[in-house]
Every structure is written in structure tokens, then in C-alpha cells.
Amino acid sequence: MQYSFASRTAAMLASPVRHIRENARRHSFISLAEELPAQELFPVKLLEEAAHDVFGSGPDALQYGEPEGYFPLRAWLAGEWEQRKGVRLPPGQILLTTGSQQAIDLIVRLMVDERDPVLVENPTSPGCLQVLSMQGAQVVPVESDEEGVIPDKLEALMIRYRPKLFFATPTFANPTGSLWSAARRQEILDLCRHHQVLVVEDDSYGELHFKQKNESPDKSPHGQSRKFAEAYPSLFALDHAGQGGQVLYIGSFNKTIAPGLRTGWAAGPAPLIEGMYALKQLADMQSSTMNQRLLFQLLTRSRFQWHEHLAMLNKEYSTRLQLILELLKRPFWKDVTYHIPSGGMYVWVRLPDGLDSALLLKAALPKGVAFMPGALCAVGSEGASHIRLNFSHPGREQLLMGMNLIGETISEFTARS
């Protein structure tokens, strides 16, 4: 029979991401398109021990639990915020989700009606743009400079569109890896407060900050992480952990511990968390209590050291970033431009003039390599001229070969013109 889909699904169904992913399953295929952490750094052994303890505690861990998420894990998150970022956050204002993607979907379903204008730091994550398009939002891109979103531009758009929401990723945005300055953070928060626009702050990559060159080498992992949080406070922390009512914060363990645990969270003003909680029940009842208990066991009752783990991850990712930056200096890549990120998992590369990233992808796939075409990460024309390269997942050899193959493809295009 013929099926008639809802009106807004058409664009979504045409996404090329599935095509990339199906290619990526071929054994020899190299994908720099994914949003994958390095699996060789997962704490597998400690999780196995944690699983032993969780299952050993009886069947409760396998039953439905609190739909808002396992309370001790929410309390742990609140404690972590207080200790490391100096802000108090009641566990009741935290909702555990399957990841940041689900948190984005829930807040958008909660607040956005068809044709509602929503401001978006541009470029932004493909997942965020898909959710907004599915909900029928009018997506309004906001321009940035090297310090972050540009206040004047943001304010003009707020006045013009009176949006309900502004999506921002001040710390290591997907795809750009950009980091807003401290001054800019406060300025933007003040503007949002003045114009009564809720900020949705996606901090999924916020823990992946690499050591600065001028940083003292003897700092402890905990000290490093605290220092970073002081230098670049999240908008949520500036808003006193949501007490100002201005920021909904989104975080995740999927990039820092392991995606298989499917655990992220939203934190913020009580009415929003309540609403997302109600929506989460209709979306999937609740996330896995079992997985949340596993995480809690790992974080608090095992030899696992959270801050040491982050420091290890960041050291390794920093090395991988150095490698991809080295590769970007090779001749194939001479006509591209990019900013060097100091955290996250991606480099956002501007292609040589006139080269379209979708066409480039089409030529690269048969060579056995993929990247994320910029159009999926951006509103407007900027996307077509950019590609997103992931450096966290591919091993050294893969990165080397993948970058060669993409570079070669670029040179084939530029040689022609």
C-alpha cells in the first residue's frame, strides 16, 4: 500500500547520513564523518566489575526506575557541579536522558510550535538542526567571530524575531570546536536575560579540553579541570545553575565514558525539567536504570577516577588533534583554511574556493573514505564550503590514510579548475 507521511518528515528522510554510515561498515572503509569517541579508551574492565556489583545487588537494578533517572546519579552530578564549578543545583532539577540528542529533542518538543522562530549558533550539530526542522521551527542562524556569537547580531535577531529559544554551544561546538571567551559568555547571557530568551546550552563536548601551552605542568587533573571551568564558565554556571531561569544545560557521559551506556542529562529551571520529564515518559517511558546504576557504581564505588580519566582522554585526544593538524599541512590541503580547536572532537575545514562539500563527498566515498559534509551542520550557504573532520575515533594509521584520500580527492577537483 501507499503510505502518507507527516508533512515535515520528507526533508529528514532524504538525509545522506545513512548512506555514509552504510559505507562505513565496509571493513576497509575509513570514516572521519562520525561522532565517535575512541573505544580503546573506554573503562571496559572497571565497567565489567561494576556490572558484577550491580547485578549482584538484586533485581531492582533491572526494574523500571524513576523516570527522571536514578536519584544517586543525579545527586552525584549535583555534587560534581558544586565541587568543581561552585554552583548548587538540586538533583530535582536534573533529568537523565539517553544522551544530549534526546535532551535537545525533548526541549524542542516541549517549547516549539510550527513556525516558531528559534535562534541557532551557526554552524551547529546536525542532530540539533534535524530536530528543529522536524518540529517545523523557523531556524534563524546567528553569526560568530573568534570570541563567540556576535552580541550585536544576536540582539538584532532577538528584537526582530522574538524567539523562545537560542541554541548555543560555547565550549567546543560541534562542528567548529570554537570556544567563546569569558567576557563574551557573560555578555550573551545578559542579552538573553534582557530579551527574555531561554538559552539551550549544549555542553556535550565541554569536558574535552586540551592542555594549554602556558599551563603549569604540575597541576592535578582535578585542578586542571577546575581551572578550565573558572576560565570558561558555562552559561549555566554564570546563571547560577539555572536559578536565574535563563539557561537549560545539556551534558552527556556518552562522549566521556562510553556511548553504550546511553546516559546524558538536562539541568535547569524546574518548570522546564518537569515538562521534559512528562515528555520523556511519552517518548520512551524512561532511560535504563540499569545503565545509570552501572555508571554510578563506576563513578563512586570502583577504582575508576573520573578526573584522571578525563585527563587521560584529553591527553590522548590532544595528540590526535596534533596529528590531524600535521596532516592538514601537507600539500594536498594547501588551499583550505581552519581554526585550531583547543578541545572537542572535530576540525571544521573550509574547502578551496568553489569546491562544494557534497560533490567532494560523492567523489570520496568510492575511494573508501568519508567526512561530514558541512551542509548538514549549517544553515545557509556556509555549509557547502566546509567539511567536518573527526579526529577522536580513527587510529593513527586510519587518520593518515583517510586524510590522504580526502586530500587527494580535493586535489583532483582543484587541478581541474
Added chain:
Amino acid sequence: MQYSFASRTAAMLASPVRHIRENARRHSFISLAEELPAQELFPVKLLEEAAHDVFGSGPDALQYGEPEGYFPLRAWLAGEWEQRKGVRLPPGQILLTTGSQQAIDLIVRLMVDERDPVLVENPTSPGCLQVLSMQGAQVVPVESDEEGVIPDKLEALMIRYRPKLFFATPTFANPTGSLWSAARRQEILDLCRHHQVLVVEDDSYGELHFKQKNESPDKSPHGQSRKFAEAYPSLFALDHAGQGGQVLYIGSFNKTIAPGLRTGWAAGPAPLIEGMYALKQLADMQSSTMNQRLLFQLLTRSRFQWHEHLAMLNKEYSTRLQLILELLKRPFWKDVTYHIPSGGMYVWVRLPDGLDSALLLKAALPKGVAFMPGALCAVGSEGASHIRLNFSHPGREQLLMGMNLIGETISEFTARS
């Protein structure tokens, strides 16, 4: 600040379910309102062993996996269908979800635009009604008799509304526990085919069938289950596992193995599974590969016996059903009516004339007991006169005390009138 929610969220936020659940956390509280399986029957020990093996296999199990779900588990499901229900189903036409609730949410988001008419077997699960209301569907209830949905009524509504979807639960509906006759199943499927209406068949409770009195006692668990599938084929099986394109089938391990694994599935025509797959990625990227591997390990590489497990579950639930039926014979309950289900987890009870289930709940909560008020499970006035009682979760003592407390509350109302 003031938050302005999307227009359709208001009704959802007023749901009394959270209130019931918060009460249920009080230690001495007895809830017959929940949709919980019996946790003392979870295969905890075998899952612990499976976890040991899964984590031991390396970090792959903790990485993002296939968004449509772990292939071997989908292939296992396909094999199970072929072996037990005699129908072939390509694993590519199965999407693993977090549970049946997510499958319902995805198909509704995929197909339903605001004000689209959707036919619903009435009463139906609270979760299904919430999803439809959130999507802005025009929910049209369809009446049933003791054999299932009434063909004439269904056809008249199909002609009048030309709906895209019809939600049905032919086997042990939540809340009624009703079971459609074999003839009625074919008749309804033929009607849907004739009028080109897609059936969404929620079979979440379909494995929970209790032994019939006339059944031969020496039948093996596998034989029992096969015999049941022959006597009461799912609409999906009658439609040749979706090859007819007429049925989207929804199933779940959450009620039969453990909800903490958060694994259910949708199976059906390729265009629908493709669309739900795309939507699932924007909803939460994917369900947990780790949990899916755990299940696969349990089902195929451990001492766990799936059909023996189901037989054990059904024997125990059948005993619990007998108990609640005994309790319903007590004097407090003399003015209620109900059908005796032969499977599932609920009894749907019609209250004495004039007694409103929401008022009854209000009076019952302070006594430390809850049930599901019928209005959450039904469209129209039928809900107010009914309550749903869960018999799978409470232990013997709890069921006894809970039923006494509810009965006492009923008698306080009826004594007054």
C-alpha cells in the same frame, strides 16, 4: 522568567500519573497502578554472567552501534518468528527501540500531522493516547464486543474519517486484557486492507498467555507457545510478516525479560521502518548496543531458555490473576463487573454505577493505595467508570492489602449513595 510552552503540551503536563508515582515511592504504599513486571522473576544471575561475557569481548559493545539495532539480535527475532509463527521477516525490516512506547511515538511522529484522524481500539494504553494527543491527532475511538473490535463500527469510521492509522492490541490489551477471536482478526485485517488503513499492532503483552483449562498438560513450553500463536495469530502474521504492507508490529522484551534492558522493537514494511529509523536518530541517536548485546548473549549463549522462561512467567502470573479474581469476589467488590482475562498484566474493572474513578483515586491515595483511573486509558465517558488493576507486580500480601483498601474505599462511596 516566564516560559511559553508549545500549544499541545498543556494537557500532557496535567497528567496525574506523576502524582501516583510519587506516592508509590513511600515505603508502605501499595500501587496497583503501575505497568511493572515481577522483578523477582528476572533472570538476574544469568544476565550477570552474560554481562561478564559481553564486557569480556572488548570495547565494541560499549561503542555506538548500528542505529537500527544490533544485527544478531534482529536476526534472532527474525528466526524466532519463522520458527514459532511460521512467517519470514528480513532482519532489515526490524528496528530495535527502547520499548514499545518509543515505537508508538516514532510511528506517530512519522505519519501523523496535526488534526489527522487516527482510529484507536478503545480503551487503549495511556502511553498511546498521550503520544496521539501530543502529536495533535484527532483520536477516534472504536468500539469492541467480546470477540474484538466490531467490524461494522470500524468500517463506518474508516469511511467517515479516512484515517491513516488504526491502533489495535488484539492480544491482551492494556488495560482490558481482551483477546480477539481468530475469525475477527482476519476480518479486521481484510477491512484495513480494503480501506488502505495501516494497522499499528501493539503486541507488548502477547507472550503473556495463561494456560487454558482444556489444554493438555504434557505440552512442552515451546509447543504451548506455538499452539497459542496458531490459535491467535497476530495481524502481522496474518499479513505474512508485513509483506502485505498492512501492519506495523510492535513487541518488547521489557515485560518478558526485564525493563532495565530497555529493548523493544518495531517490525513491518520497509518504508515505515526506514522512516522510523531516521526519526529514531533525531530522537536519541540509537538505543544501547550494550543492552542489546546483553540480551543476545542471554538468549543464545547462556543456560537461559526463552520458552521455559515464558512458561514460568505465565504460570506465576496466572496464579496472581487467580488471586486477584478471588479478591474481587469479596463483599466490598460486589457491585463491580469485569471480564476475566486469559493473559497480560491487568484486570479492567467497571465500578458501581455513578462512582467516578478519579474521585475514587483521590480518596484511595491517602489510605496508601493506588490504581490506574480509567480516564487515562480511554477516549470518551467509559474511562470515568473504570479502573485498571495490575496483578503482575504486587506480591501476595500487597495484593491482598491493596485490594482491601481499594474495596473499602469503594464501599465508603456506595454506602453514601
